[in-house]
Amino acid sequence: xxxxxxxxxxxxxxxxxxxxxxxxxxxxxxxxxxxxxxxxxxxxxxxxxxxxxxxxxxxxxxxxxxxxxxxxxxxxxxxxxxxxxxxxxxxxxxxxxxxxxxxxxxxxxxxxxxxxxxxxxxxxxxxxxxxxxxxxxxxxxxxxxxxxxxxxxxxxxxxxxxxxxxxxxxxxxxxxxxxxxxxxxxxxxxxxxxxxxxxxxxxxxxxxxxxxxxxxxxxxxxxxxxxxxxxxxxxxxxxxxxxxxxxxxxxxxxxxxxxxxxxxxxxxxxxxxxxxxxxxxxxxxxxxxxxxxxxxxxxxxxxxxxxxxxxxxxxxxxxxxxxxxxxxxxxxxxxxxxxxxxxxxxxxxxxxxxxxxxxxxxxxxxxxxxxxxxxxxxxxxxxxxxxxxxxxxxxxxxxxxxxxxxxxxxxxxxxxxxxxxxxxxxxxxxxxxxxxxxxxxxxxxxxxxxxxxxxxx
Amino acid sequence: xxxxxxxxxxxxxxxxxxxxxxxxxxxxxxxxxxxxxxxxxxxxxxxxxxxxxxxxxxxxxxxxxxxxxxxxxxxxxxxxxxxxxxxxxxxxxxxxxxxxxxxxxxxxxxxxxxxxxxxxxxxxxxxxxxxxxxxxxxxxxxxxxxxxxxxxxxxxxxxxxxxxxxxxxxxxxxxxxxxxxxxxxxxxxxxxxxxxxxxxxxxxxxxxxxxxxxxxxxxxxxxxxxxxxxxxxxxxxxxxxxxxxxxxxxxxxxxxxxxxxxxxxxxxxxxxxxxxxxxxxxxxxxxxxxxxxxxxxxxxxxxxxxxxxxxxxxxxxxxxxxxxxxxxxxxxxxxxxxxxxxxxxxxxxxxxxxxxxxxxxxxxxxxxxxxxxxxxxxxxxxxxxxxxxxxxxxxxxxxxxxxxxxxxxxxxxxxxxxxxxxxxxxxxxxxxxxxxxxxxxxxxxxxxxxxxxxxxxxxxxxxxx
Numbered sequence: 001x002x003x004x005x006x007x008x009x010x011x012x013x014x015x016x017x018x019x020x021x022x023x024x025x026x027x028x029x030x031x032x033x034x035x036x037x038x039x040x041x042x043x044x045x046x047x048x049x050x051x052x053x054x055x056x057x058x059x060x061x062x063x064x065x066x067x068x069x070x071x072x073x074x075x076x077x078x079x080x081x082x083x084x085x086x087x088x089x090x091x092x093x094x095x096x097x098x099x100x101x102x103x104x105x106x107x108x109x110x111x112x113x114x115x116x117x118x119x120x121x122x123x124x125x126x127x128x129x130x131x132x133x134x135x136x137x138x139x140x141x142x143x144x145x146x147x148x149x150x151x152x153x154x155x156x157x158x159x160x161x162x163x164x165x166x167x168x169x170x171x172x173x174x175x176x177x178x179x180x181x182x183x184x185x186x187x188x189x190x191x192x193x194x195x196x197x198x199x200x201x202x203x204x205x206x207x208x209x210x211x212x213x214x215x216x217x218x219x220x221x222x223x224x225x226x227x228x229x230x231x232x233x234x235x236x237x238x239x240x241x242x243x244x245x246x247x248x249x250x251x252x253x254x255x256x257x258x259x260x261x262x263x264x265x266x267x268x269x270x271x272x273x274x275x276x277x278x279x280x281x282x283x284x285x286x287x288x289x290x291x292x293x294x295x296x297x298x299x300x301x302x303x304x305x306x307x308x309x310x311x312x313x314x315x316x317x318x319x320x321x322x323x324x325x326x327x328x329x330x331x332x333x334x335x336x337x338x339x340x341x342x343x344x345x346x347x348x349x350x351x352x353x354x355x356x357x358x359x360x361x362x363x364x365x366x367x368x369x370x371x372x373x374x375x376x377x378x379x380x381x382x383x384x385x386x387x388x389x390x391x392x393x394x395x396x397x398x399x400x401x402x403x404x405x406x407x408x409x410x411x412x413x414x415x416x417x418x419x420x421x422x423x424x425x426x427x428x429x430x431x432x433x434x435x436x437x438x439x440x441x442x443x444x445x446x447x448x449x450x451x452x453x454x455x456x457x
Numbered sequence: 458x459x460x461x462x463x464x465x466x467x468x469x470x471x472x473x474x475x476x477x478x479x480x481x482x483x484x485x486x487x488x489x490x491x492x493x494x495x496x497x498x499x500x501x502x503x504x505x506x507x508x509x510x511x512x513x514x515x516x517x518x519x520x521x522x523x524x525x526x527x528x529x530x531x532x533x534x535x536x537x538x539x540x541x542x543x544x545x546x547x548x549x550x551x552x553x554x555x556x557x558x559x560x561x562x563x564x565x566x567x568x569x570x571x572x573x574x575x576x577x578x579x580x581x582x583x584x585x586x587x588x589x590x591x592x593x594x595x596x597x598x599x600x601x602x603x604x605x606x607x608x609x610x611x612x613x614x615x616x617x618x619x620x621x622x623x624x625x626x627x628x629x630x631x632x633x634x635x636x637x638x639x640x641x642x643x644x645x646x647x648x649x650x651x652x653x654x655x656x657x658x659x660x661x662x663x664x665x666x667x668x669x670x671x672x673x674x675x676x677x678x679x680x681x682x683x684x685x686x687x688x689x690x691x692x693x694x695x696x697x698x699x700x701x702x703x704x705x706x707x708x709x710x711x712x713x714x715x716x717x718x719x720x721x722x723x724x725x726x727x728x729x730x731x732x733x734x735x736x737x738x739x740x741x742x743x744x745x746x747x748x749x750x751x752x753x754x755x756x757x758x759x760x761x762x763x764x765x766x767x768x769x770x771x772x773x774x775x776x777x778x779x780x781x782x783x784x785x786x787x788x789x790x791x792x793x794x795x796x797x798x799x800x801x802x803x804x805x806x807x808x809x810x811x812x813x814x815x816x817x818x819x820x821x822x823x824x825x826x827x828x829x830x831x832x833x834x835x836x837x838x839x840x841x842x843x844x845x846x847x848x849x850x851x852x853x854x855x856x857x858x859x860x861x862x863x864x865x866x867x868x869x870x871x872x873x874x875x876x877x878x879x880x881x882x883x884x885x886x887x888x889x890x891x892x893x894x895x896x897x898x899x900x901x902x903x904x905x906x907x908x909x910x911x912x913x914x915x916x917x918x919x920x921x922x
Contacts, residue, residue, distance in 0.1 A: 011771060011774060011775045013775065015883060016783060016785065016882070016883050016884045017724070017725060017785060017881075017882065017883075018771045018772050018774075018775050018776075018785075019771060020767070020771055032774070032775030033775075034774040034775045034777070035774075036770055036771070036774055043533075043534060043535045043536045044533075044534025044535065044536070044698070044748075044754065044759070044763075045534050045754075045763055045766070046531060046532065046533045046534065047531070047532045047533075047766065047767075047770055048529065048530070048531050048532075048552070049528070049529065049530050049531075049532070049692075049770060049773075049774045050527060050528075050529045051527070051528045051529075051692075051774050051775075051777045052506075052525040052526065052527045052528070053525065053526050053527075053528060053690075053777060053778050054523060054524070054525045054526075055522070055523070055524045055525070055526065056521065056522065056523045056524075057521070057522050058519055058520070058521050058522075059519060059520045059521075059522065060517070060519040060520075061517035061518050061519065062517045063517065079521060137610070137614060141610065144680065144687065145681070148680070148681050148686070153865070153866075155868055176689065177687040177688065177689065178686070178687065179686060179687075180675065180677060180685075180687075180688040180689055180690055180779075181689070181690060181778070202653065203653075204653060207617065207621070208618065208621045210621075212653075213621070213651070213652060214617065214650045214651060214652075214653075215650065215652075215653040216649065216650065216653055216654070216689065217526075217653050217654060219522075219524075225517075251487070252487060288517075292518055295520070296490070296511075296520075299509055299520055299522060300481060300488045300489060300490055300509070301487075301488050302522075303481060303488075303505070303507040303508075303509055303522045303524050304481045304483065304488050304505030304506075304507045304524070305488075306507070306524045306526060307526050307654065308653075312486060314486065314487060314488075394626075395626075397628055403486075410487070411486070411487065412485055412486050412487075413486045
């Protein structure tokens with residue numbers, strides 16, 4: 001930490017007025033966590049303000065969020081029991097503004113309306129076409145206009161967002177901007193959003209053909225995770241979400257990797273629905289365990305680095321090359337699929353560097369294929385890879401910061417990779433997986449796809 | 458957390474809640490949750506200020522994340538910001554001495570994107586260009602018409618398009634905003650949004666922005682005909698205050714800024730009030746240009762600006778994101794928003810604030826918090842600063858309506874700051890309708906005439922209440 005020259009002042013509040021004090025605060029009164037440092041030069045004074053803002057948010061897993069008997073949707077964001085009692089005693093009508101993805105509204109809109117009606121909540125449900133193409137400031141403005149029309153008391157009426165990552169990002173940004181900060185709640189309805197978009201701080205929209213170029217780091221006050229939404233997701237989308245689970249497993253959790261290895265197919269088939277949901281005891285099956293670990297590992301990595309001040313981020317694994325690949329072939333690859341292709345190459349690089357044994361490499365690749373994720377793509381050329389790594393270098397203060405697995409379920413960040421290693425790994429990757437993937441693609445093309453109407457990113 | 462995978466856990470009783478608090482330790486690039494405070498000596502790693510607590514019931518698990526983000530920013534008074542011998546404008550935001558040295562000795566040209574108010578550009582554009590060229594900087598200057606009417610998301614998006622074209626490296630190339638409050642607010646918002654957060658620098662060119670807009674975190678634009686409905690609380694990395702910009706500010710706008718300085722004086726600083734009382738006219742005439750002229754900083758202009766900044770920072774730093782609704786800096790801002798919007802554009806922001814404060818002084822008097830002499834001194838001071846102390850559109854109905862709105866948006870309390878002496882104040886929630894009415898009648902009686910009828914204070918004998 002840098003040492004500042006000059007005088008350090010604490011801030012103490014007495015009778016409603018804040019005053020600066022040097023040294024210890026003697027009198028009785030509230031002391032702030034903020035500090036002011038003052039120094040002087042021949043030009044005048046310099047003040048340095050150091051002010052911590054504490055973000056507190058809850059991530060709650062529950063069953064049957066839309067069950068009328070379940071309080072979570074309405075009150076889950078309030079942690080303090082006393083505060084909750086006080087609010088429930090109030091006679092004013094409860095009001096909520098809900099922004100929901102169009103497709104999700106089609107499937108769950110009625111249940112949501114019934115929930116709020118049963119609880120006498122005055123509710124406005126705004127249905128939005130939240131796709132990657134729409135993910136723009138225009139859509140945010142539309143949300144803002146509706147929020148404004150509804151009139152919100154931001155201290156007691158958090159905005160609720162229900163949908164996939166795009167929906168949560170767009171509504172999150174709108175909420176961050178409204179009156180400079182309006183509390184909001186995220187309810188992810190895809191597996192990808194469940195594990196990834198819902199537990200961090202980031203919000204955003206695309207701009208000038210760049211992904212997420214505009215946004216904020218304001219987290220929701222709460223995220224409510226209900227796996228039952230996942231049952232209406234197409235199979236391909238579930239694989240998509242499992243790529244992010246696999247990412248966390250490879251970076252941090254051997255146990256999670258083993259579950260995905262052994263039970264991946266079952267999880268896919270069952271759509272992460274627990275086998276016996278009427279059971280009253282805490283029966284943790286693979287679906288609950290794997291999602292729980294995915295959340296925990298994500299939170300461990302995101303909480304200490306909420307605003308990404310530290311550029312060394314394990315959660316970047318699979319995200320060095322995939323952004324470029326994803327944009328290049330849009331919309332052919334889903335986000336998680338692109339991430340998996342990136343990870344697949346990185347595993348070969350790790351092996352080339354002697355960080356992984358050949359068995360470990362084989363196990364990982366087999367696991368990926370078992371999760372029905374692509375492990376190679378013809379557009380992921382060596383040139384694209386080199387370009388992506390070049391950009392990485394540029395935007396990460398000149399350091400490569402490449403997370404690589406150093407075993408099954410552990411990883412480190414590396415700052416150097418020789419061209420030789422890269423080329424050899426790429427070659428082996430192409431040789432071993434190129435044909436394999438192409439065969440899989442051919443087989444898939446021959447199959448009849450089940451058309452789900454719940455088909456969006 | 459111990460992660461042994463169990464597919465069957467012990468049955469948990471219905472009301473049993475298991476709660477665990479974790480610290481976060483980083484070892485070899487990986488963060489891990491650890492219980493308790495005594496970490497193994499072998500675990501030499503970083504401990505985060507963030508914490509996670511986990512609570513398990515039969516319904517599932519919930520986590521509470523507590524993560525502090527520390528905002529650090531500098532407010533630097535400087536002379537001759539556009540003088541090529543002064544590198545503050547380009548490097549003043551850098552806190553680490555080593556980094557500063559590296560940048561100073563580097564041969565790579567600095568890159569800067571500068572958004573500047575149109576009018577300010579007409580006056581200082583040439584100097585700015587000369588300055589940037591003297592440093593061999595690669596720059597893009599974007600002059601914009603930053604008025605209250607334009608203060609919108611469209612303008613912020615326009616800035617973003619240009620910033621994007623410039624291809625900014627947000628870690629080393631802060632955006633610079635030069636202008637009055639409107640300019641600083643719009644650029645601040647654009648910068649907060651770009652790549653989720655791009656550092657920016659504020660250079661205020663009006664007195665109002667010098668003491669008010671520049672030192673806090675707020676930024677924003679208007680929306681749906683309402684002031685500042687969209688924005689953020691992201692502070693700049695630095696604000697550079699150069700009073701020489703004030704010499705080209707019209708007299709009326711100097712008064713405008715003095716209103717905000719008076720606000721802080723009335724709330725917190727008797728000495729500052731007396732300075733305005735005695736030197737107000739002089740400051741108006743000289744436009745704060747006497748700062749530092751005779752060497753040292755004890756001249757009225759220097760003391761005035763320093764005290765204004767200090768008192769503002771004292772109140773803003775502990776409440777940067779306005780989580781605490783009791784704010785002394787709200788004085789003069791309970792009724793003025795409605796008044797300002799109603800008569801737009803005939804009253805400047807500070808003028809509307811002063812009218813609000815003037816009325817509130819009468820309310821304080823009515824409640825016995827101020828003596829008659831103190832009241833007169835304050836109003837005389839306001840008149841001396843050439844600020845309006847009354848307005849026909851500030852009706853009792855507007856007062857009541859504004860206080861009602863205040864109640865609504867402040868968690869059910871009116872939170873009215875009132876002076877309780879010269880340079881002291883407290884926040885009150887219990888001003889009666891009768892008091893408001895009586896104060897209003899007296900306020901109109903005494904101040905609605907032109908010039909306002911302020912009793913000669915020598916003739917008042919203070920009655921101890």
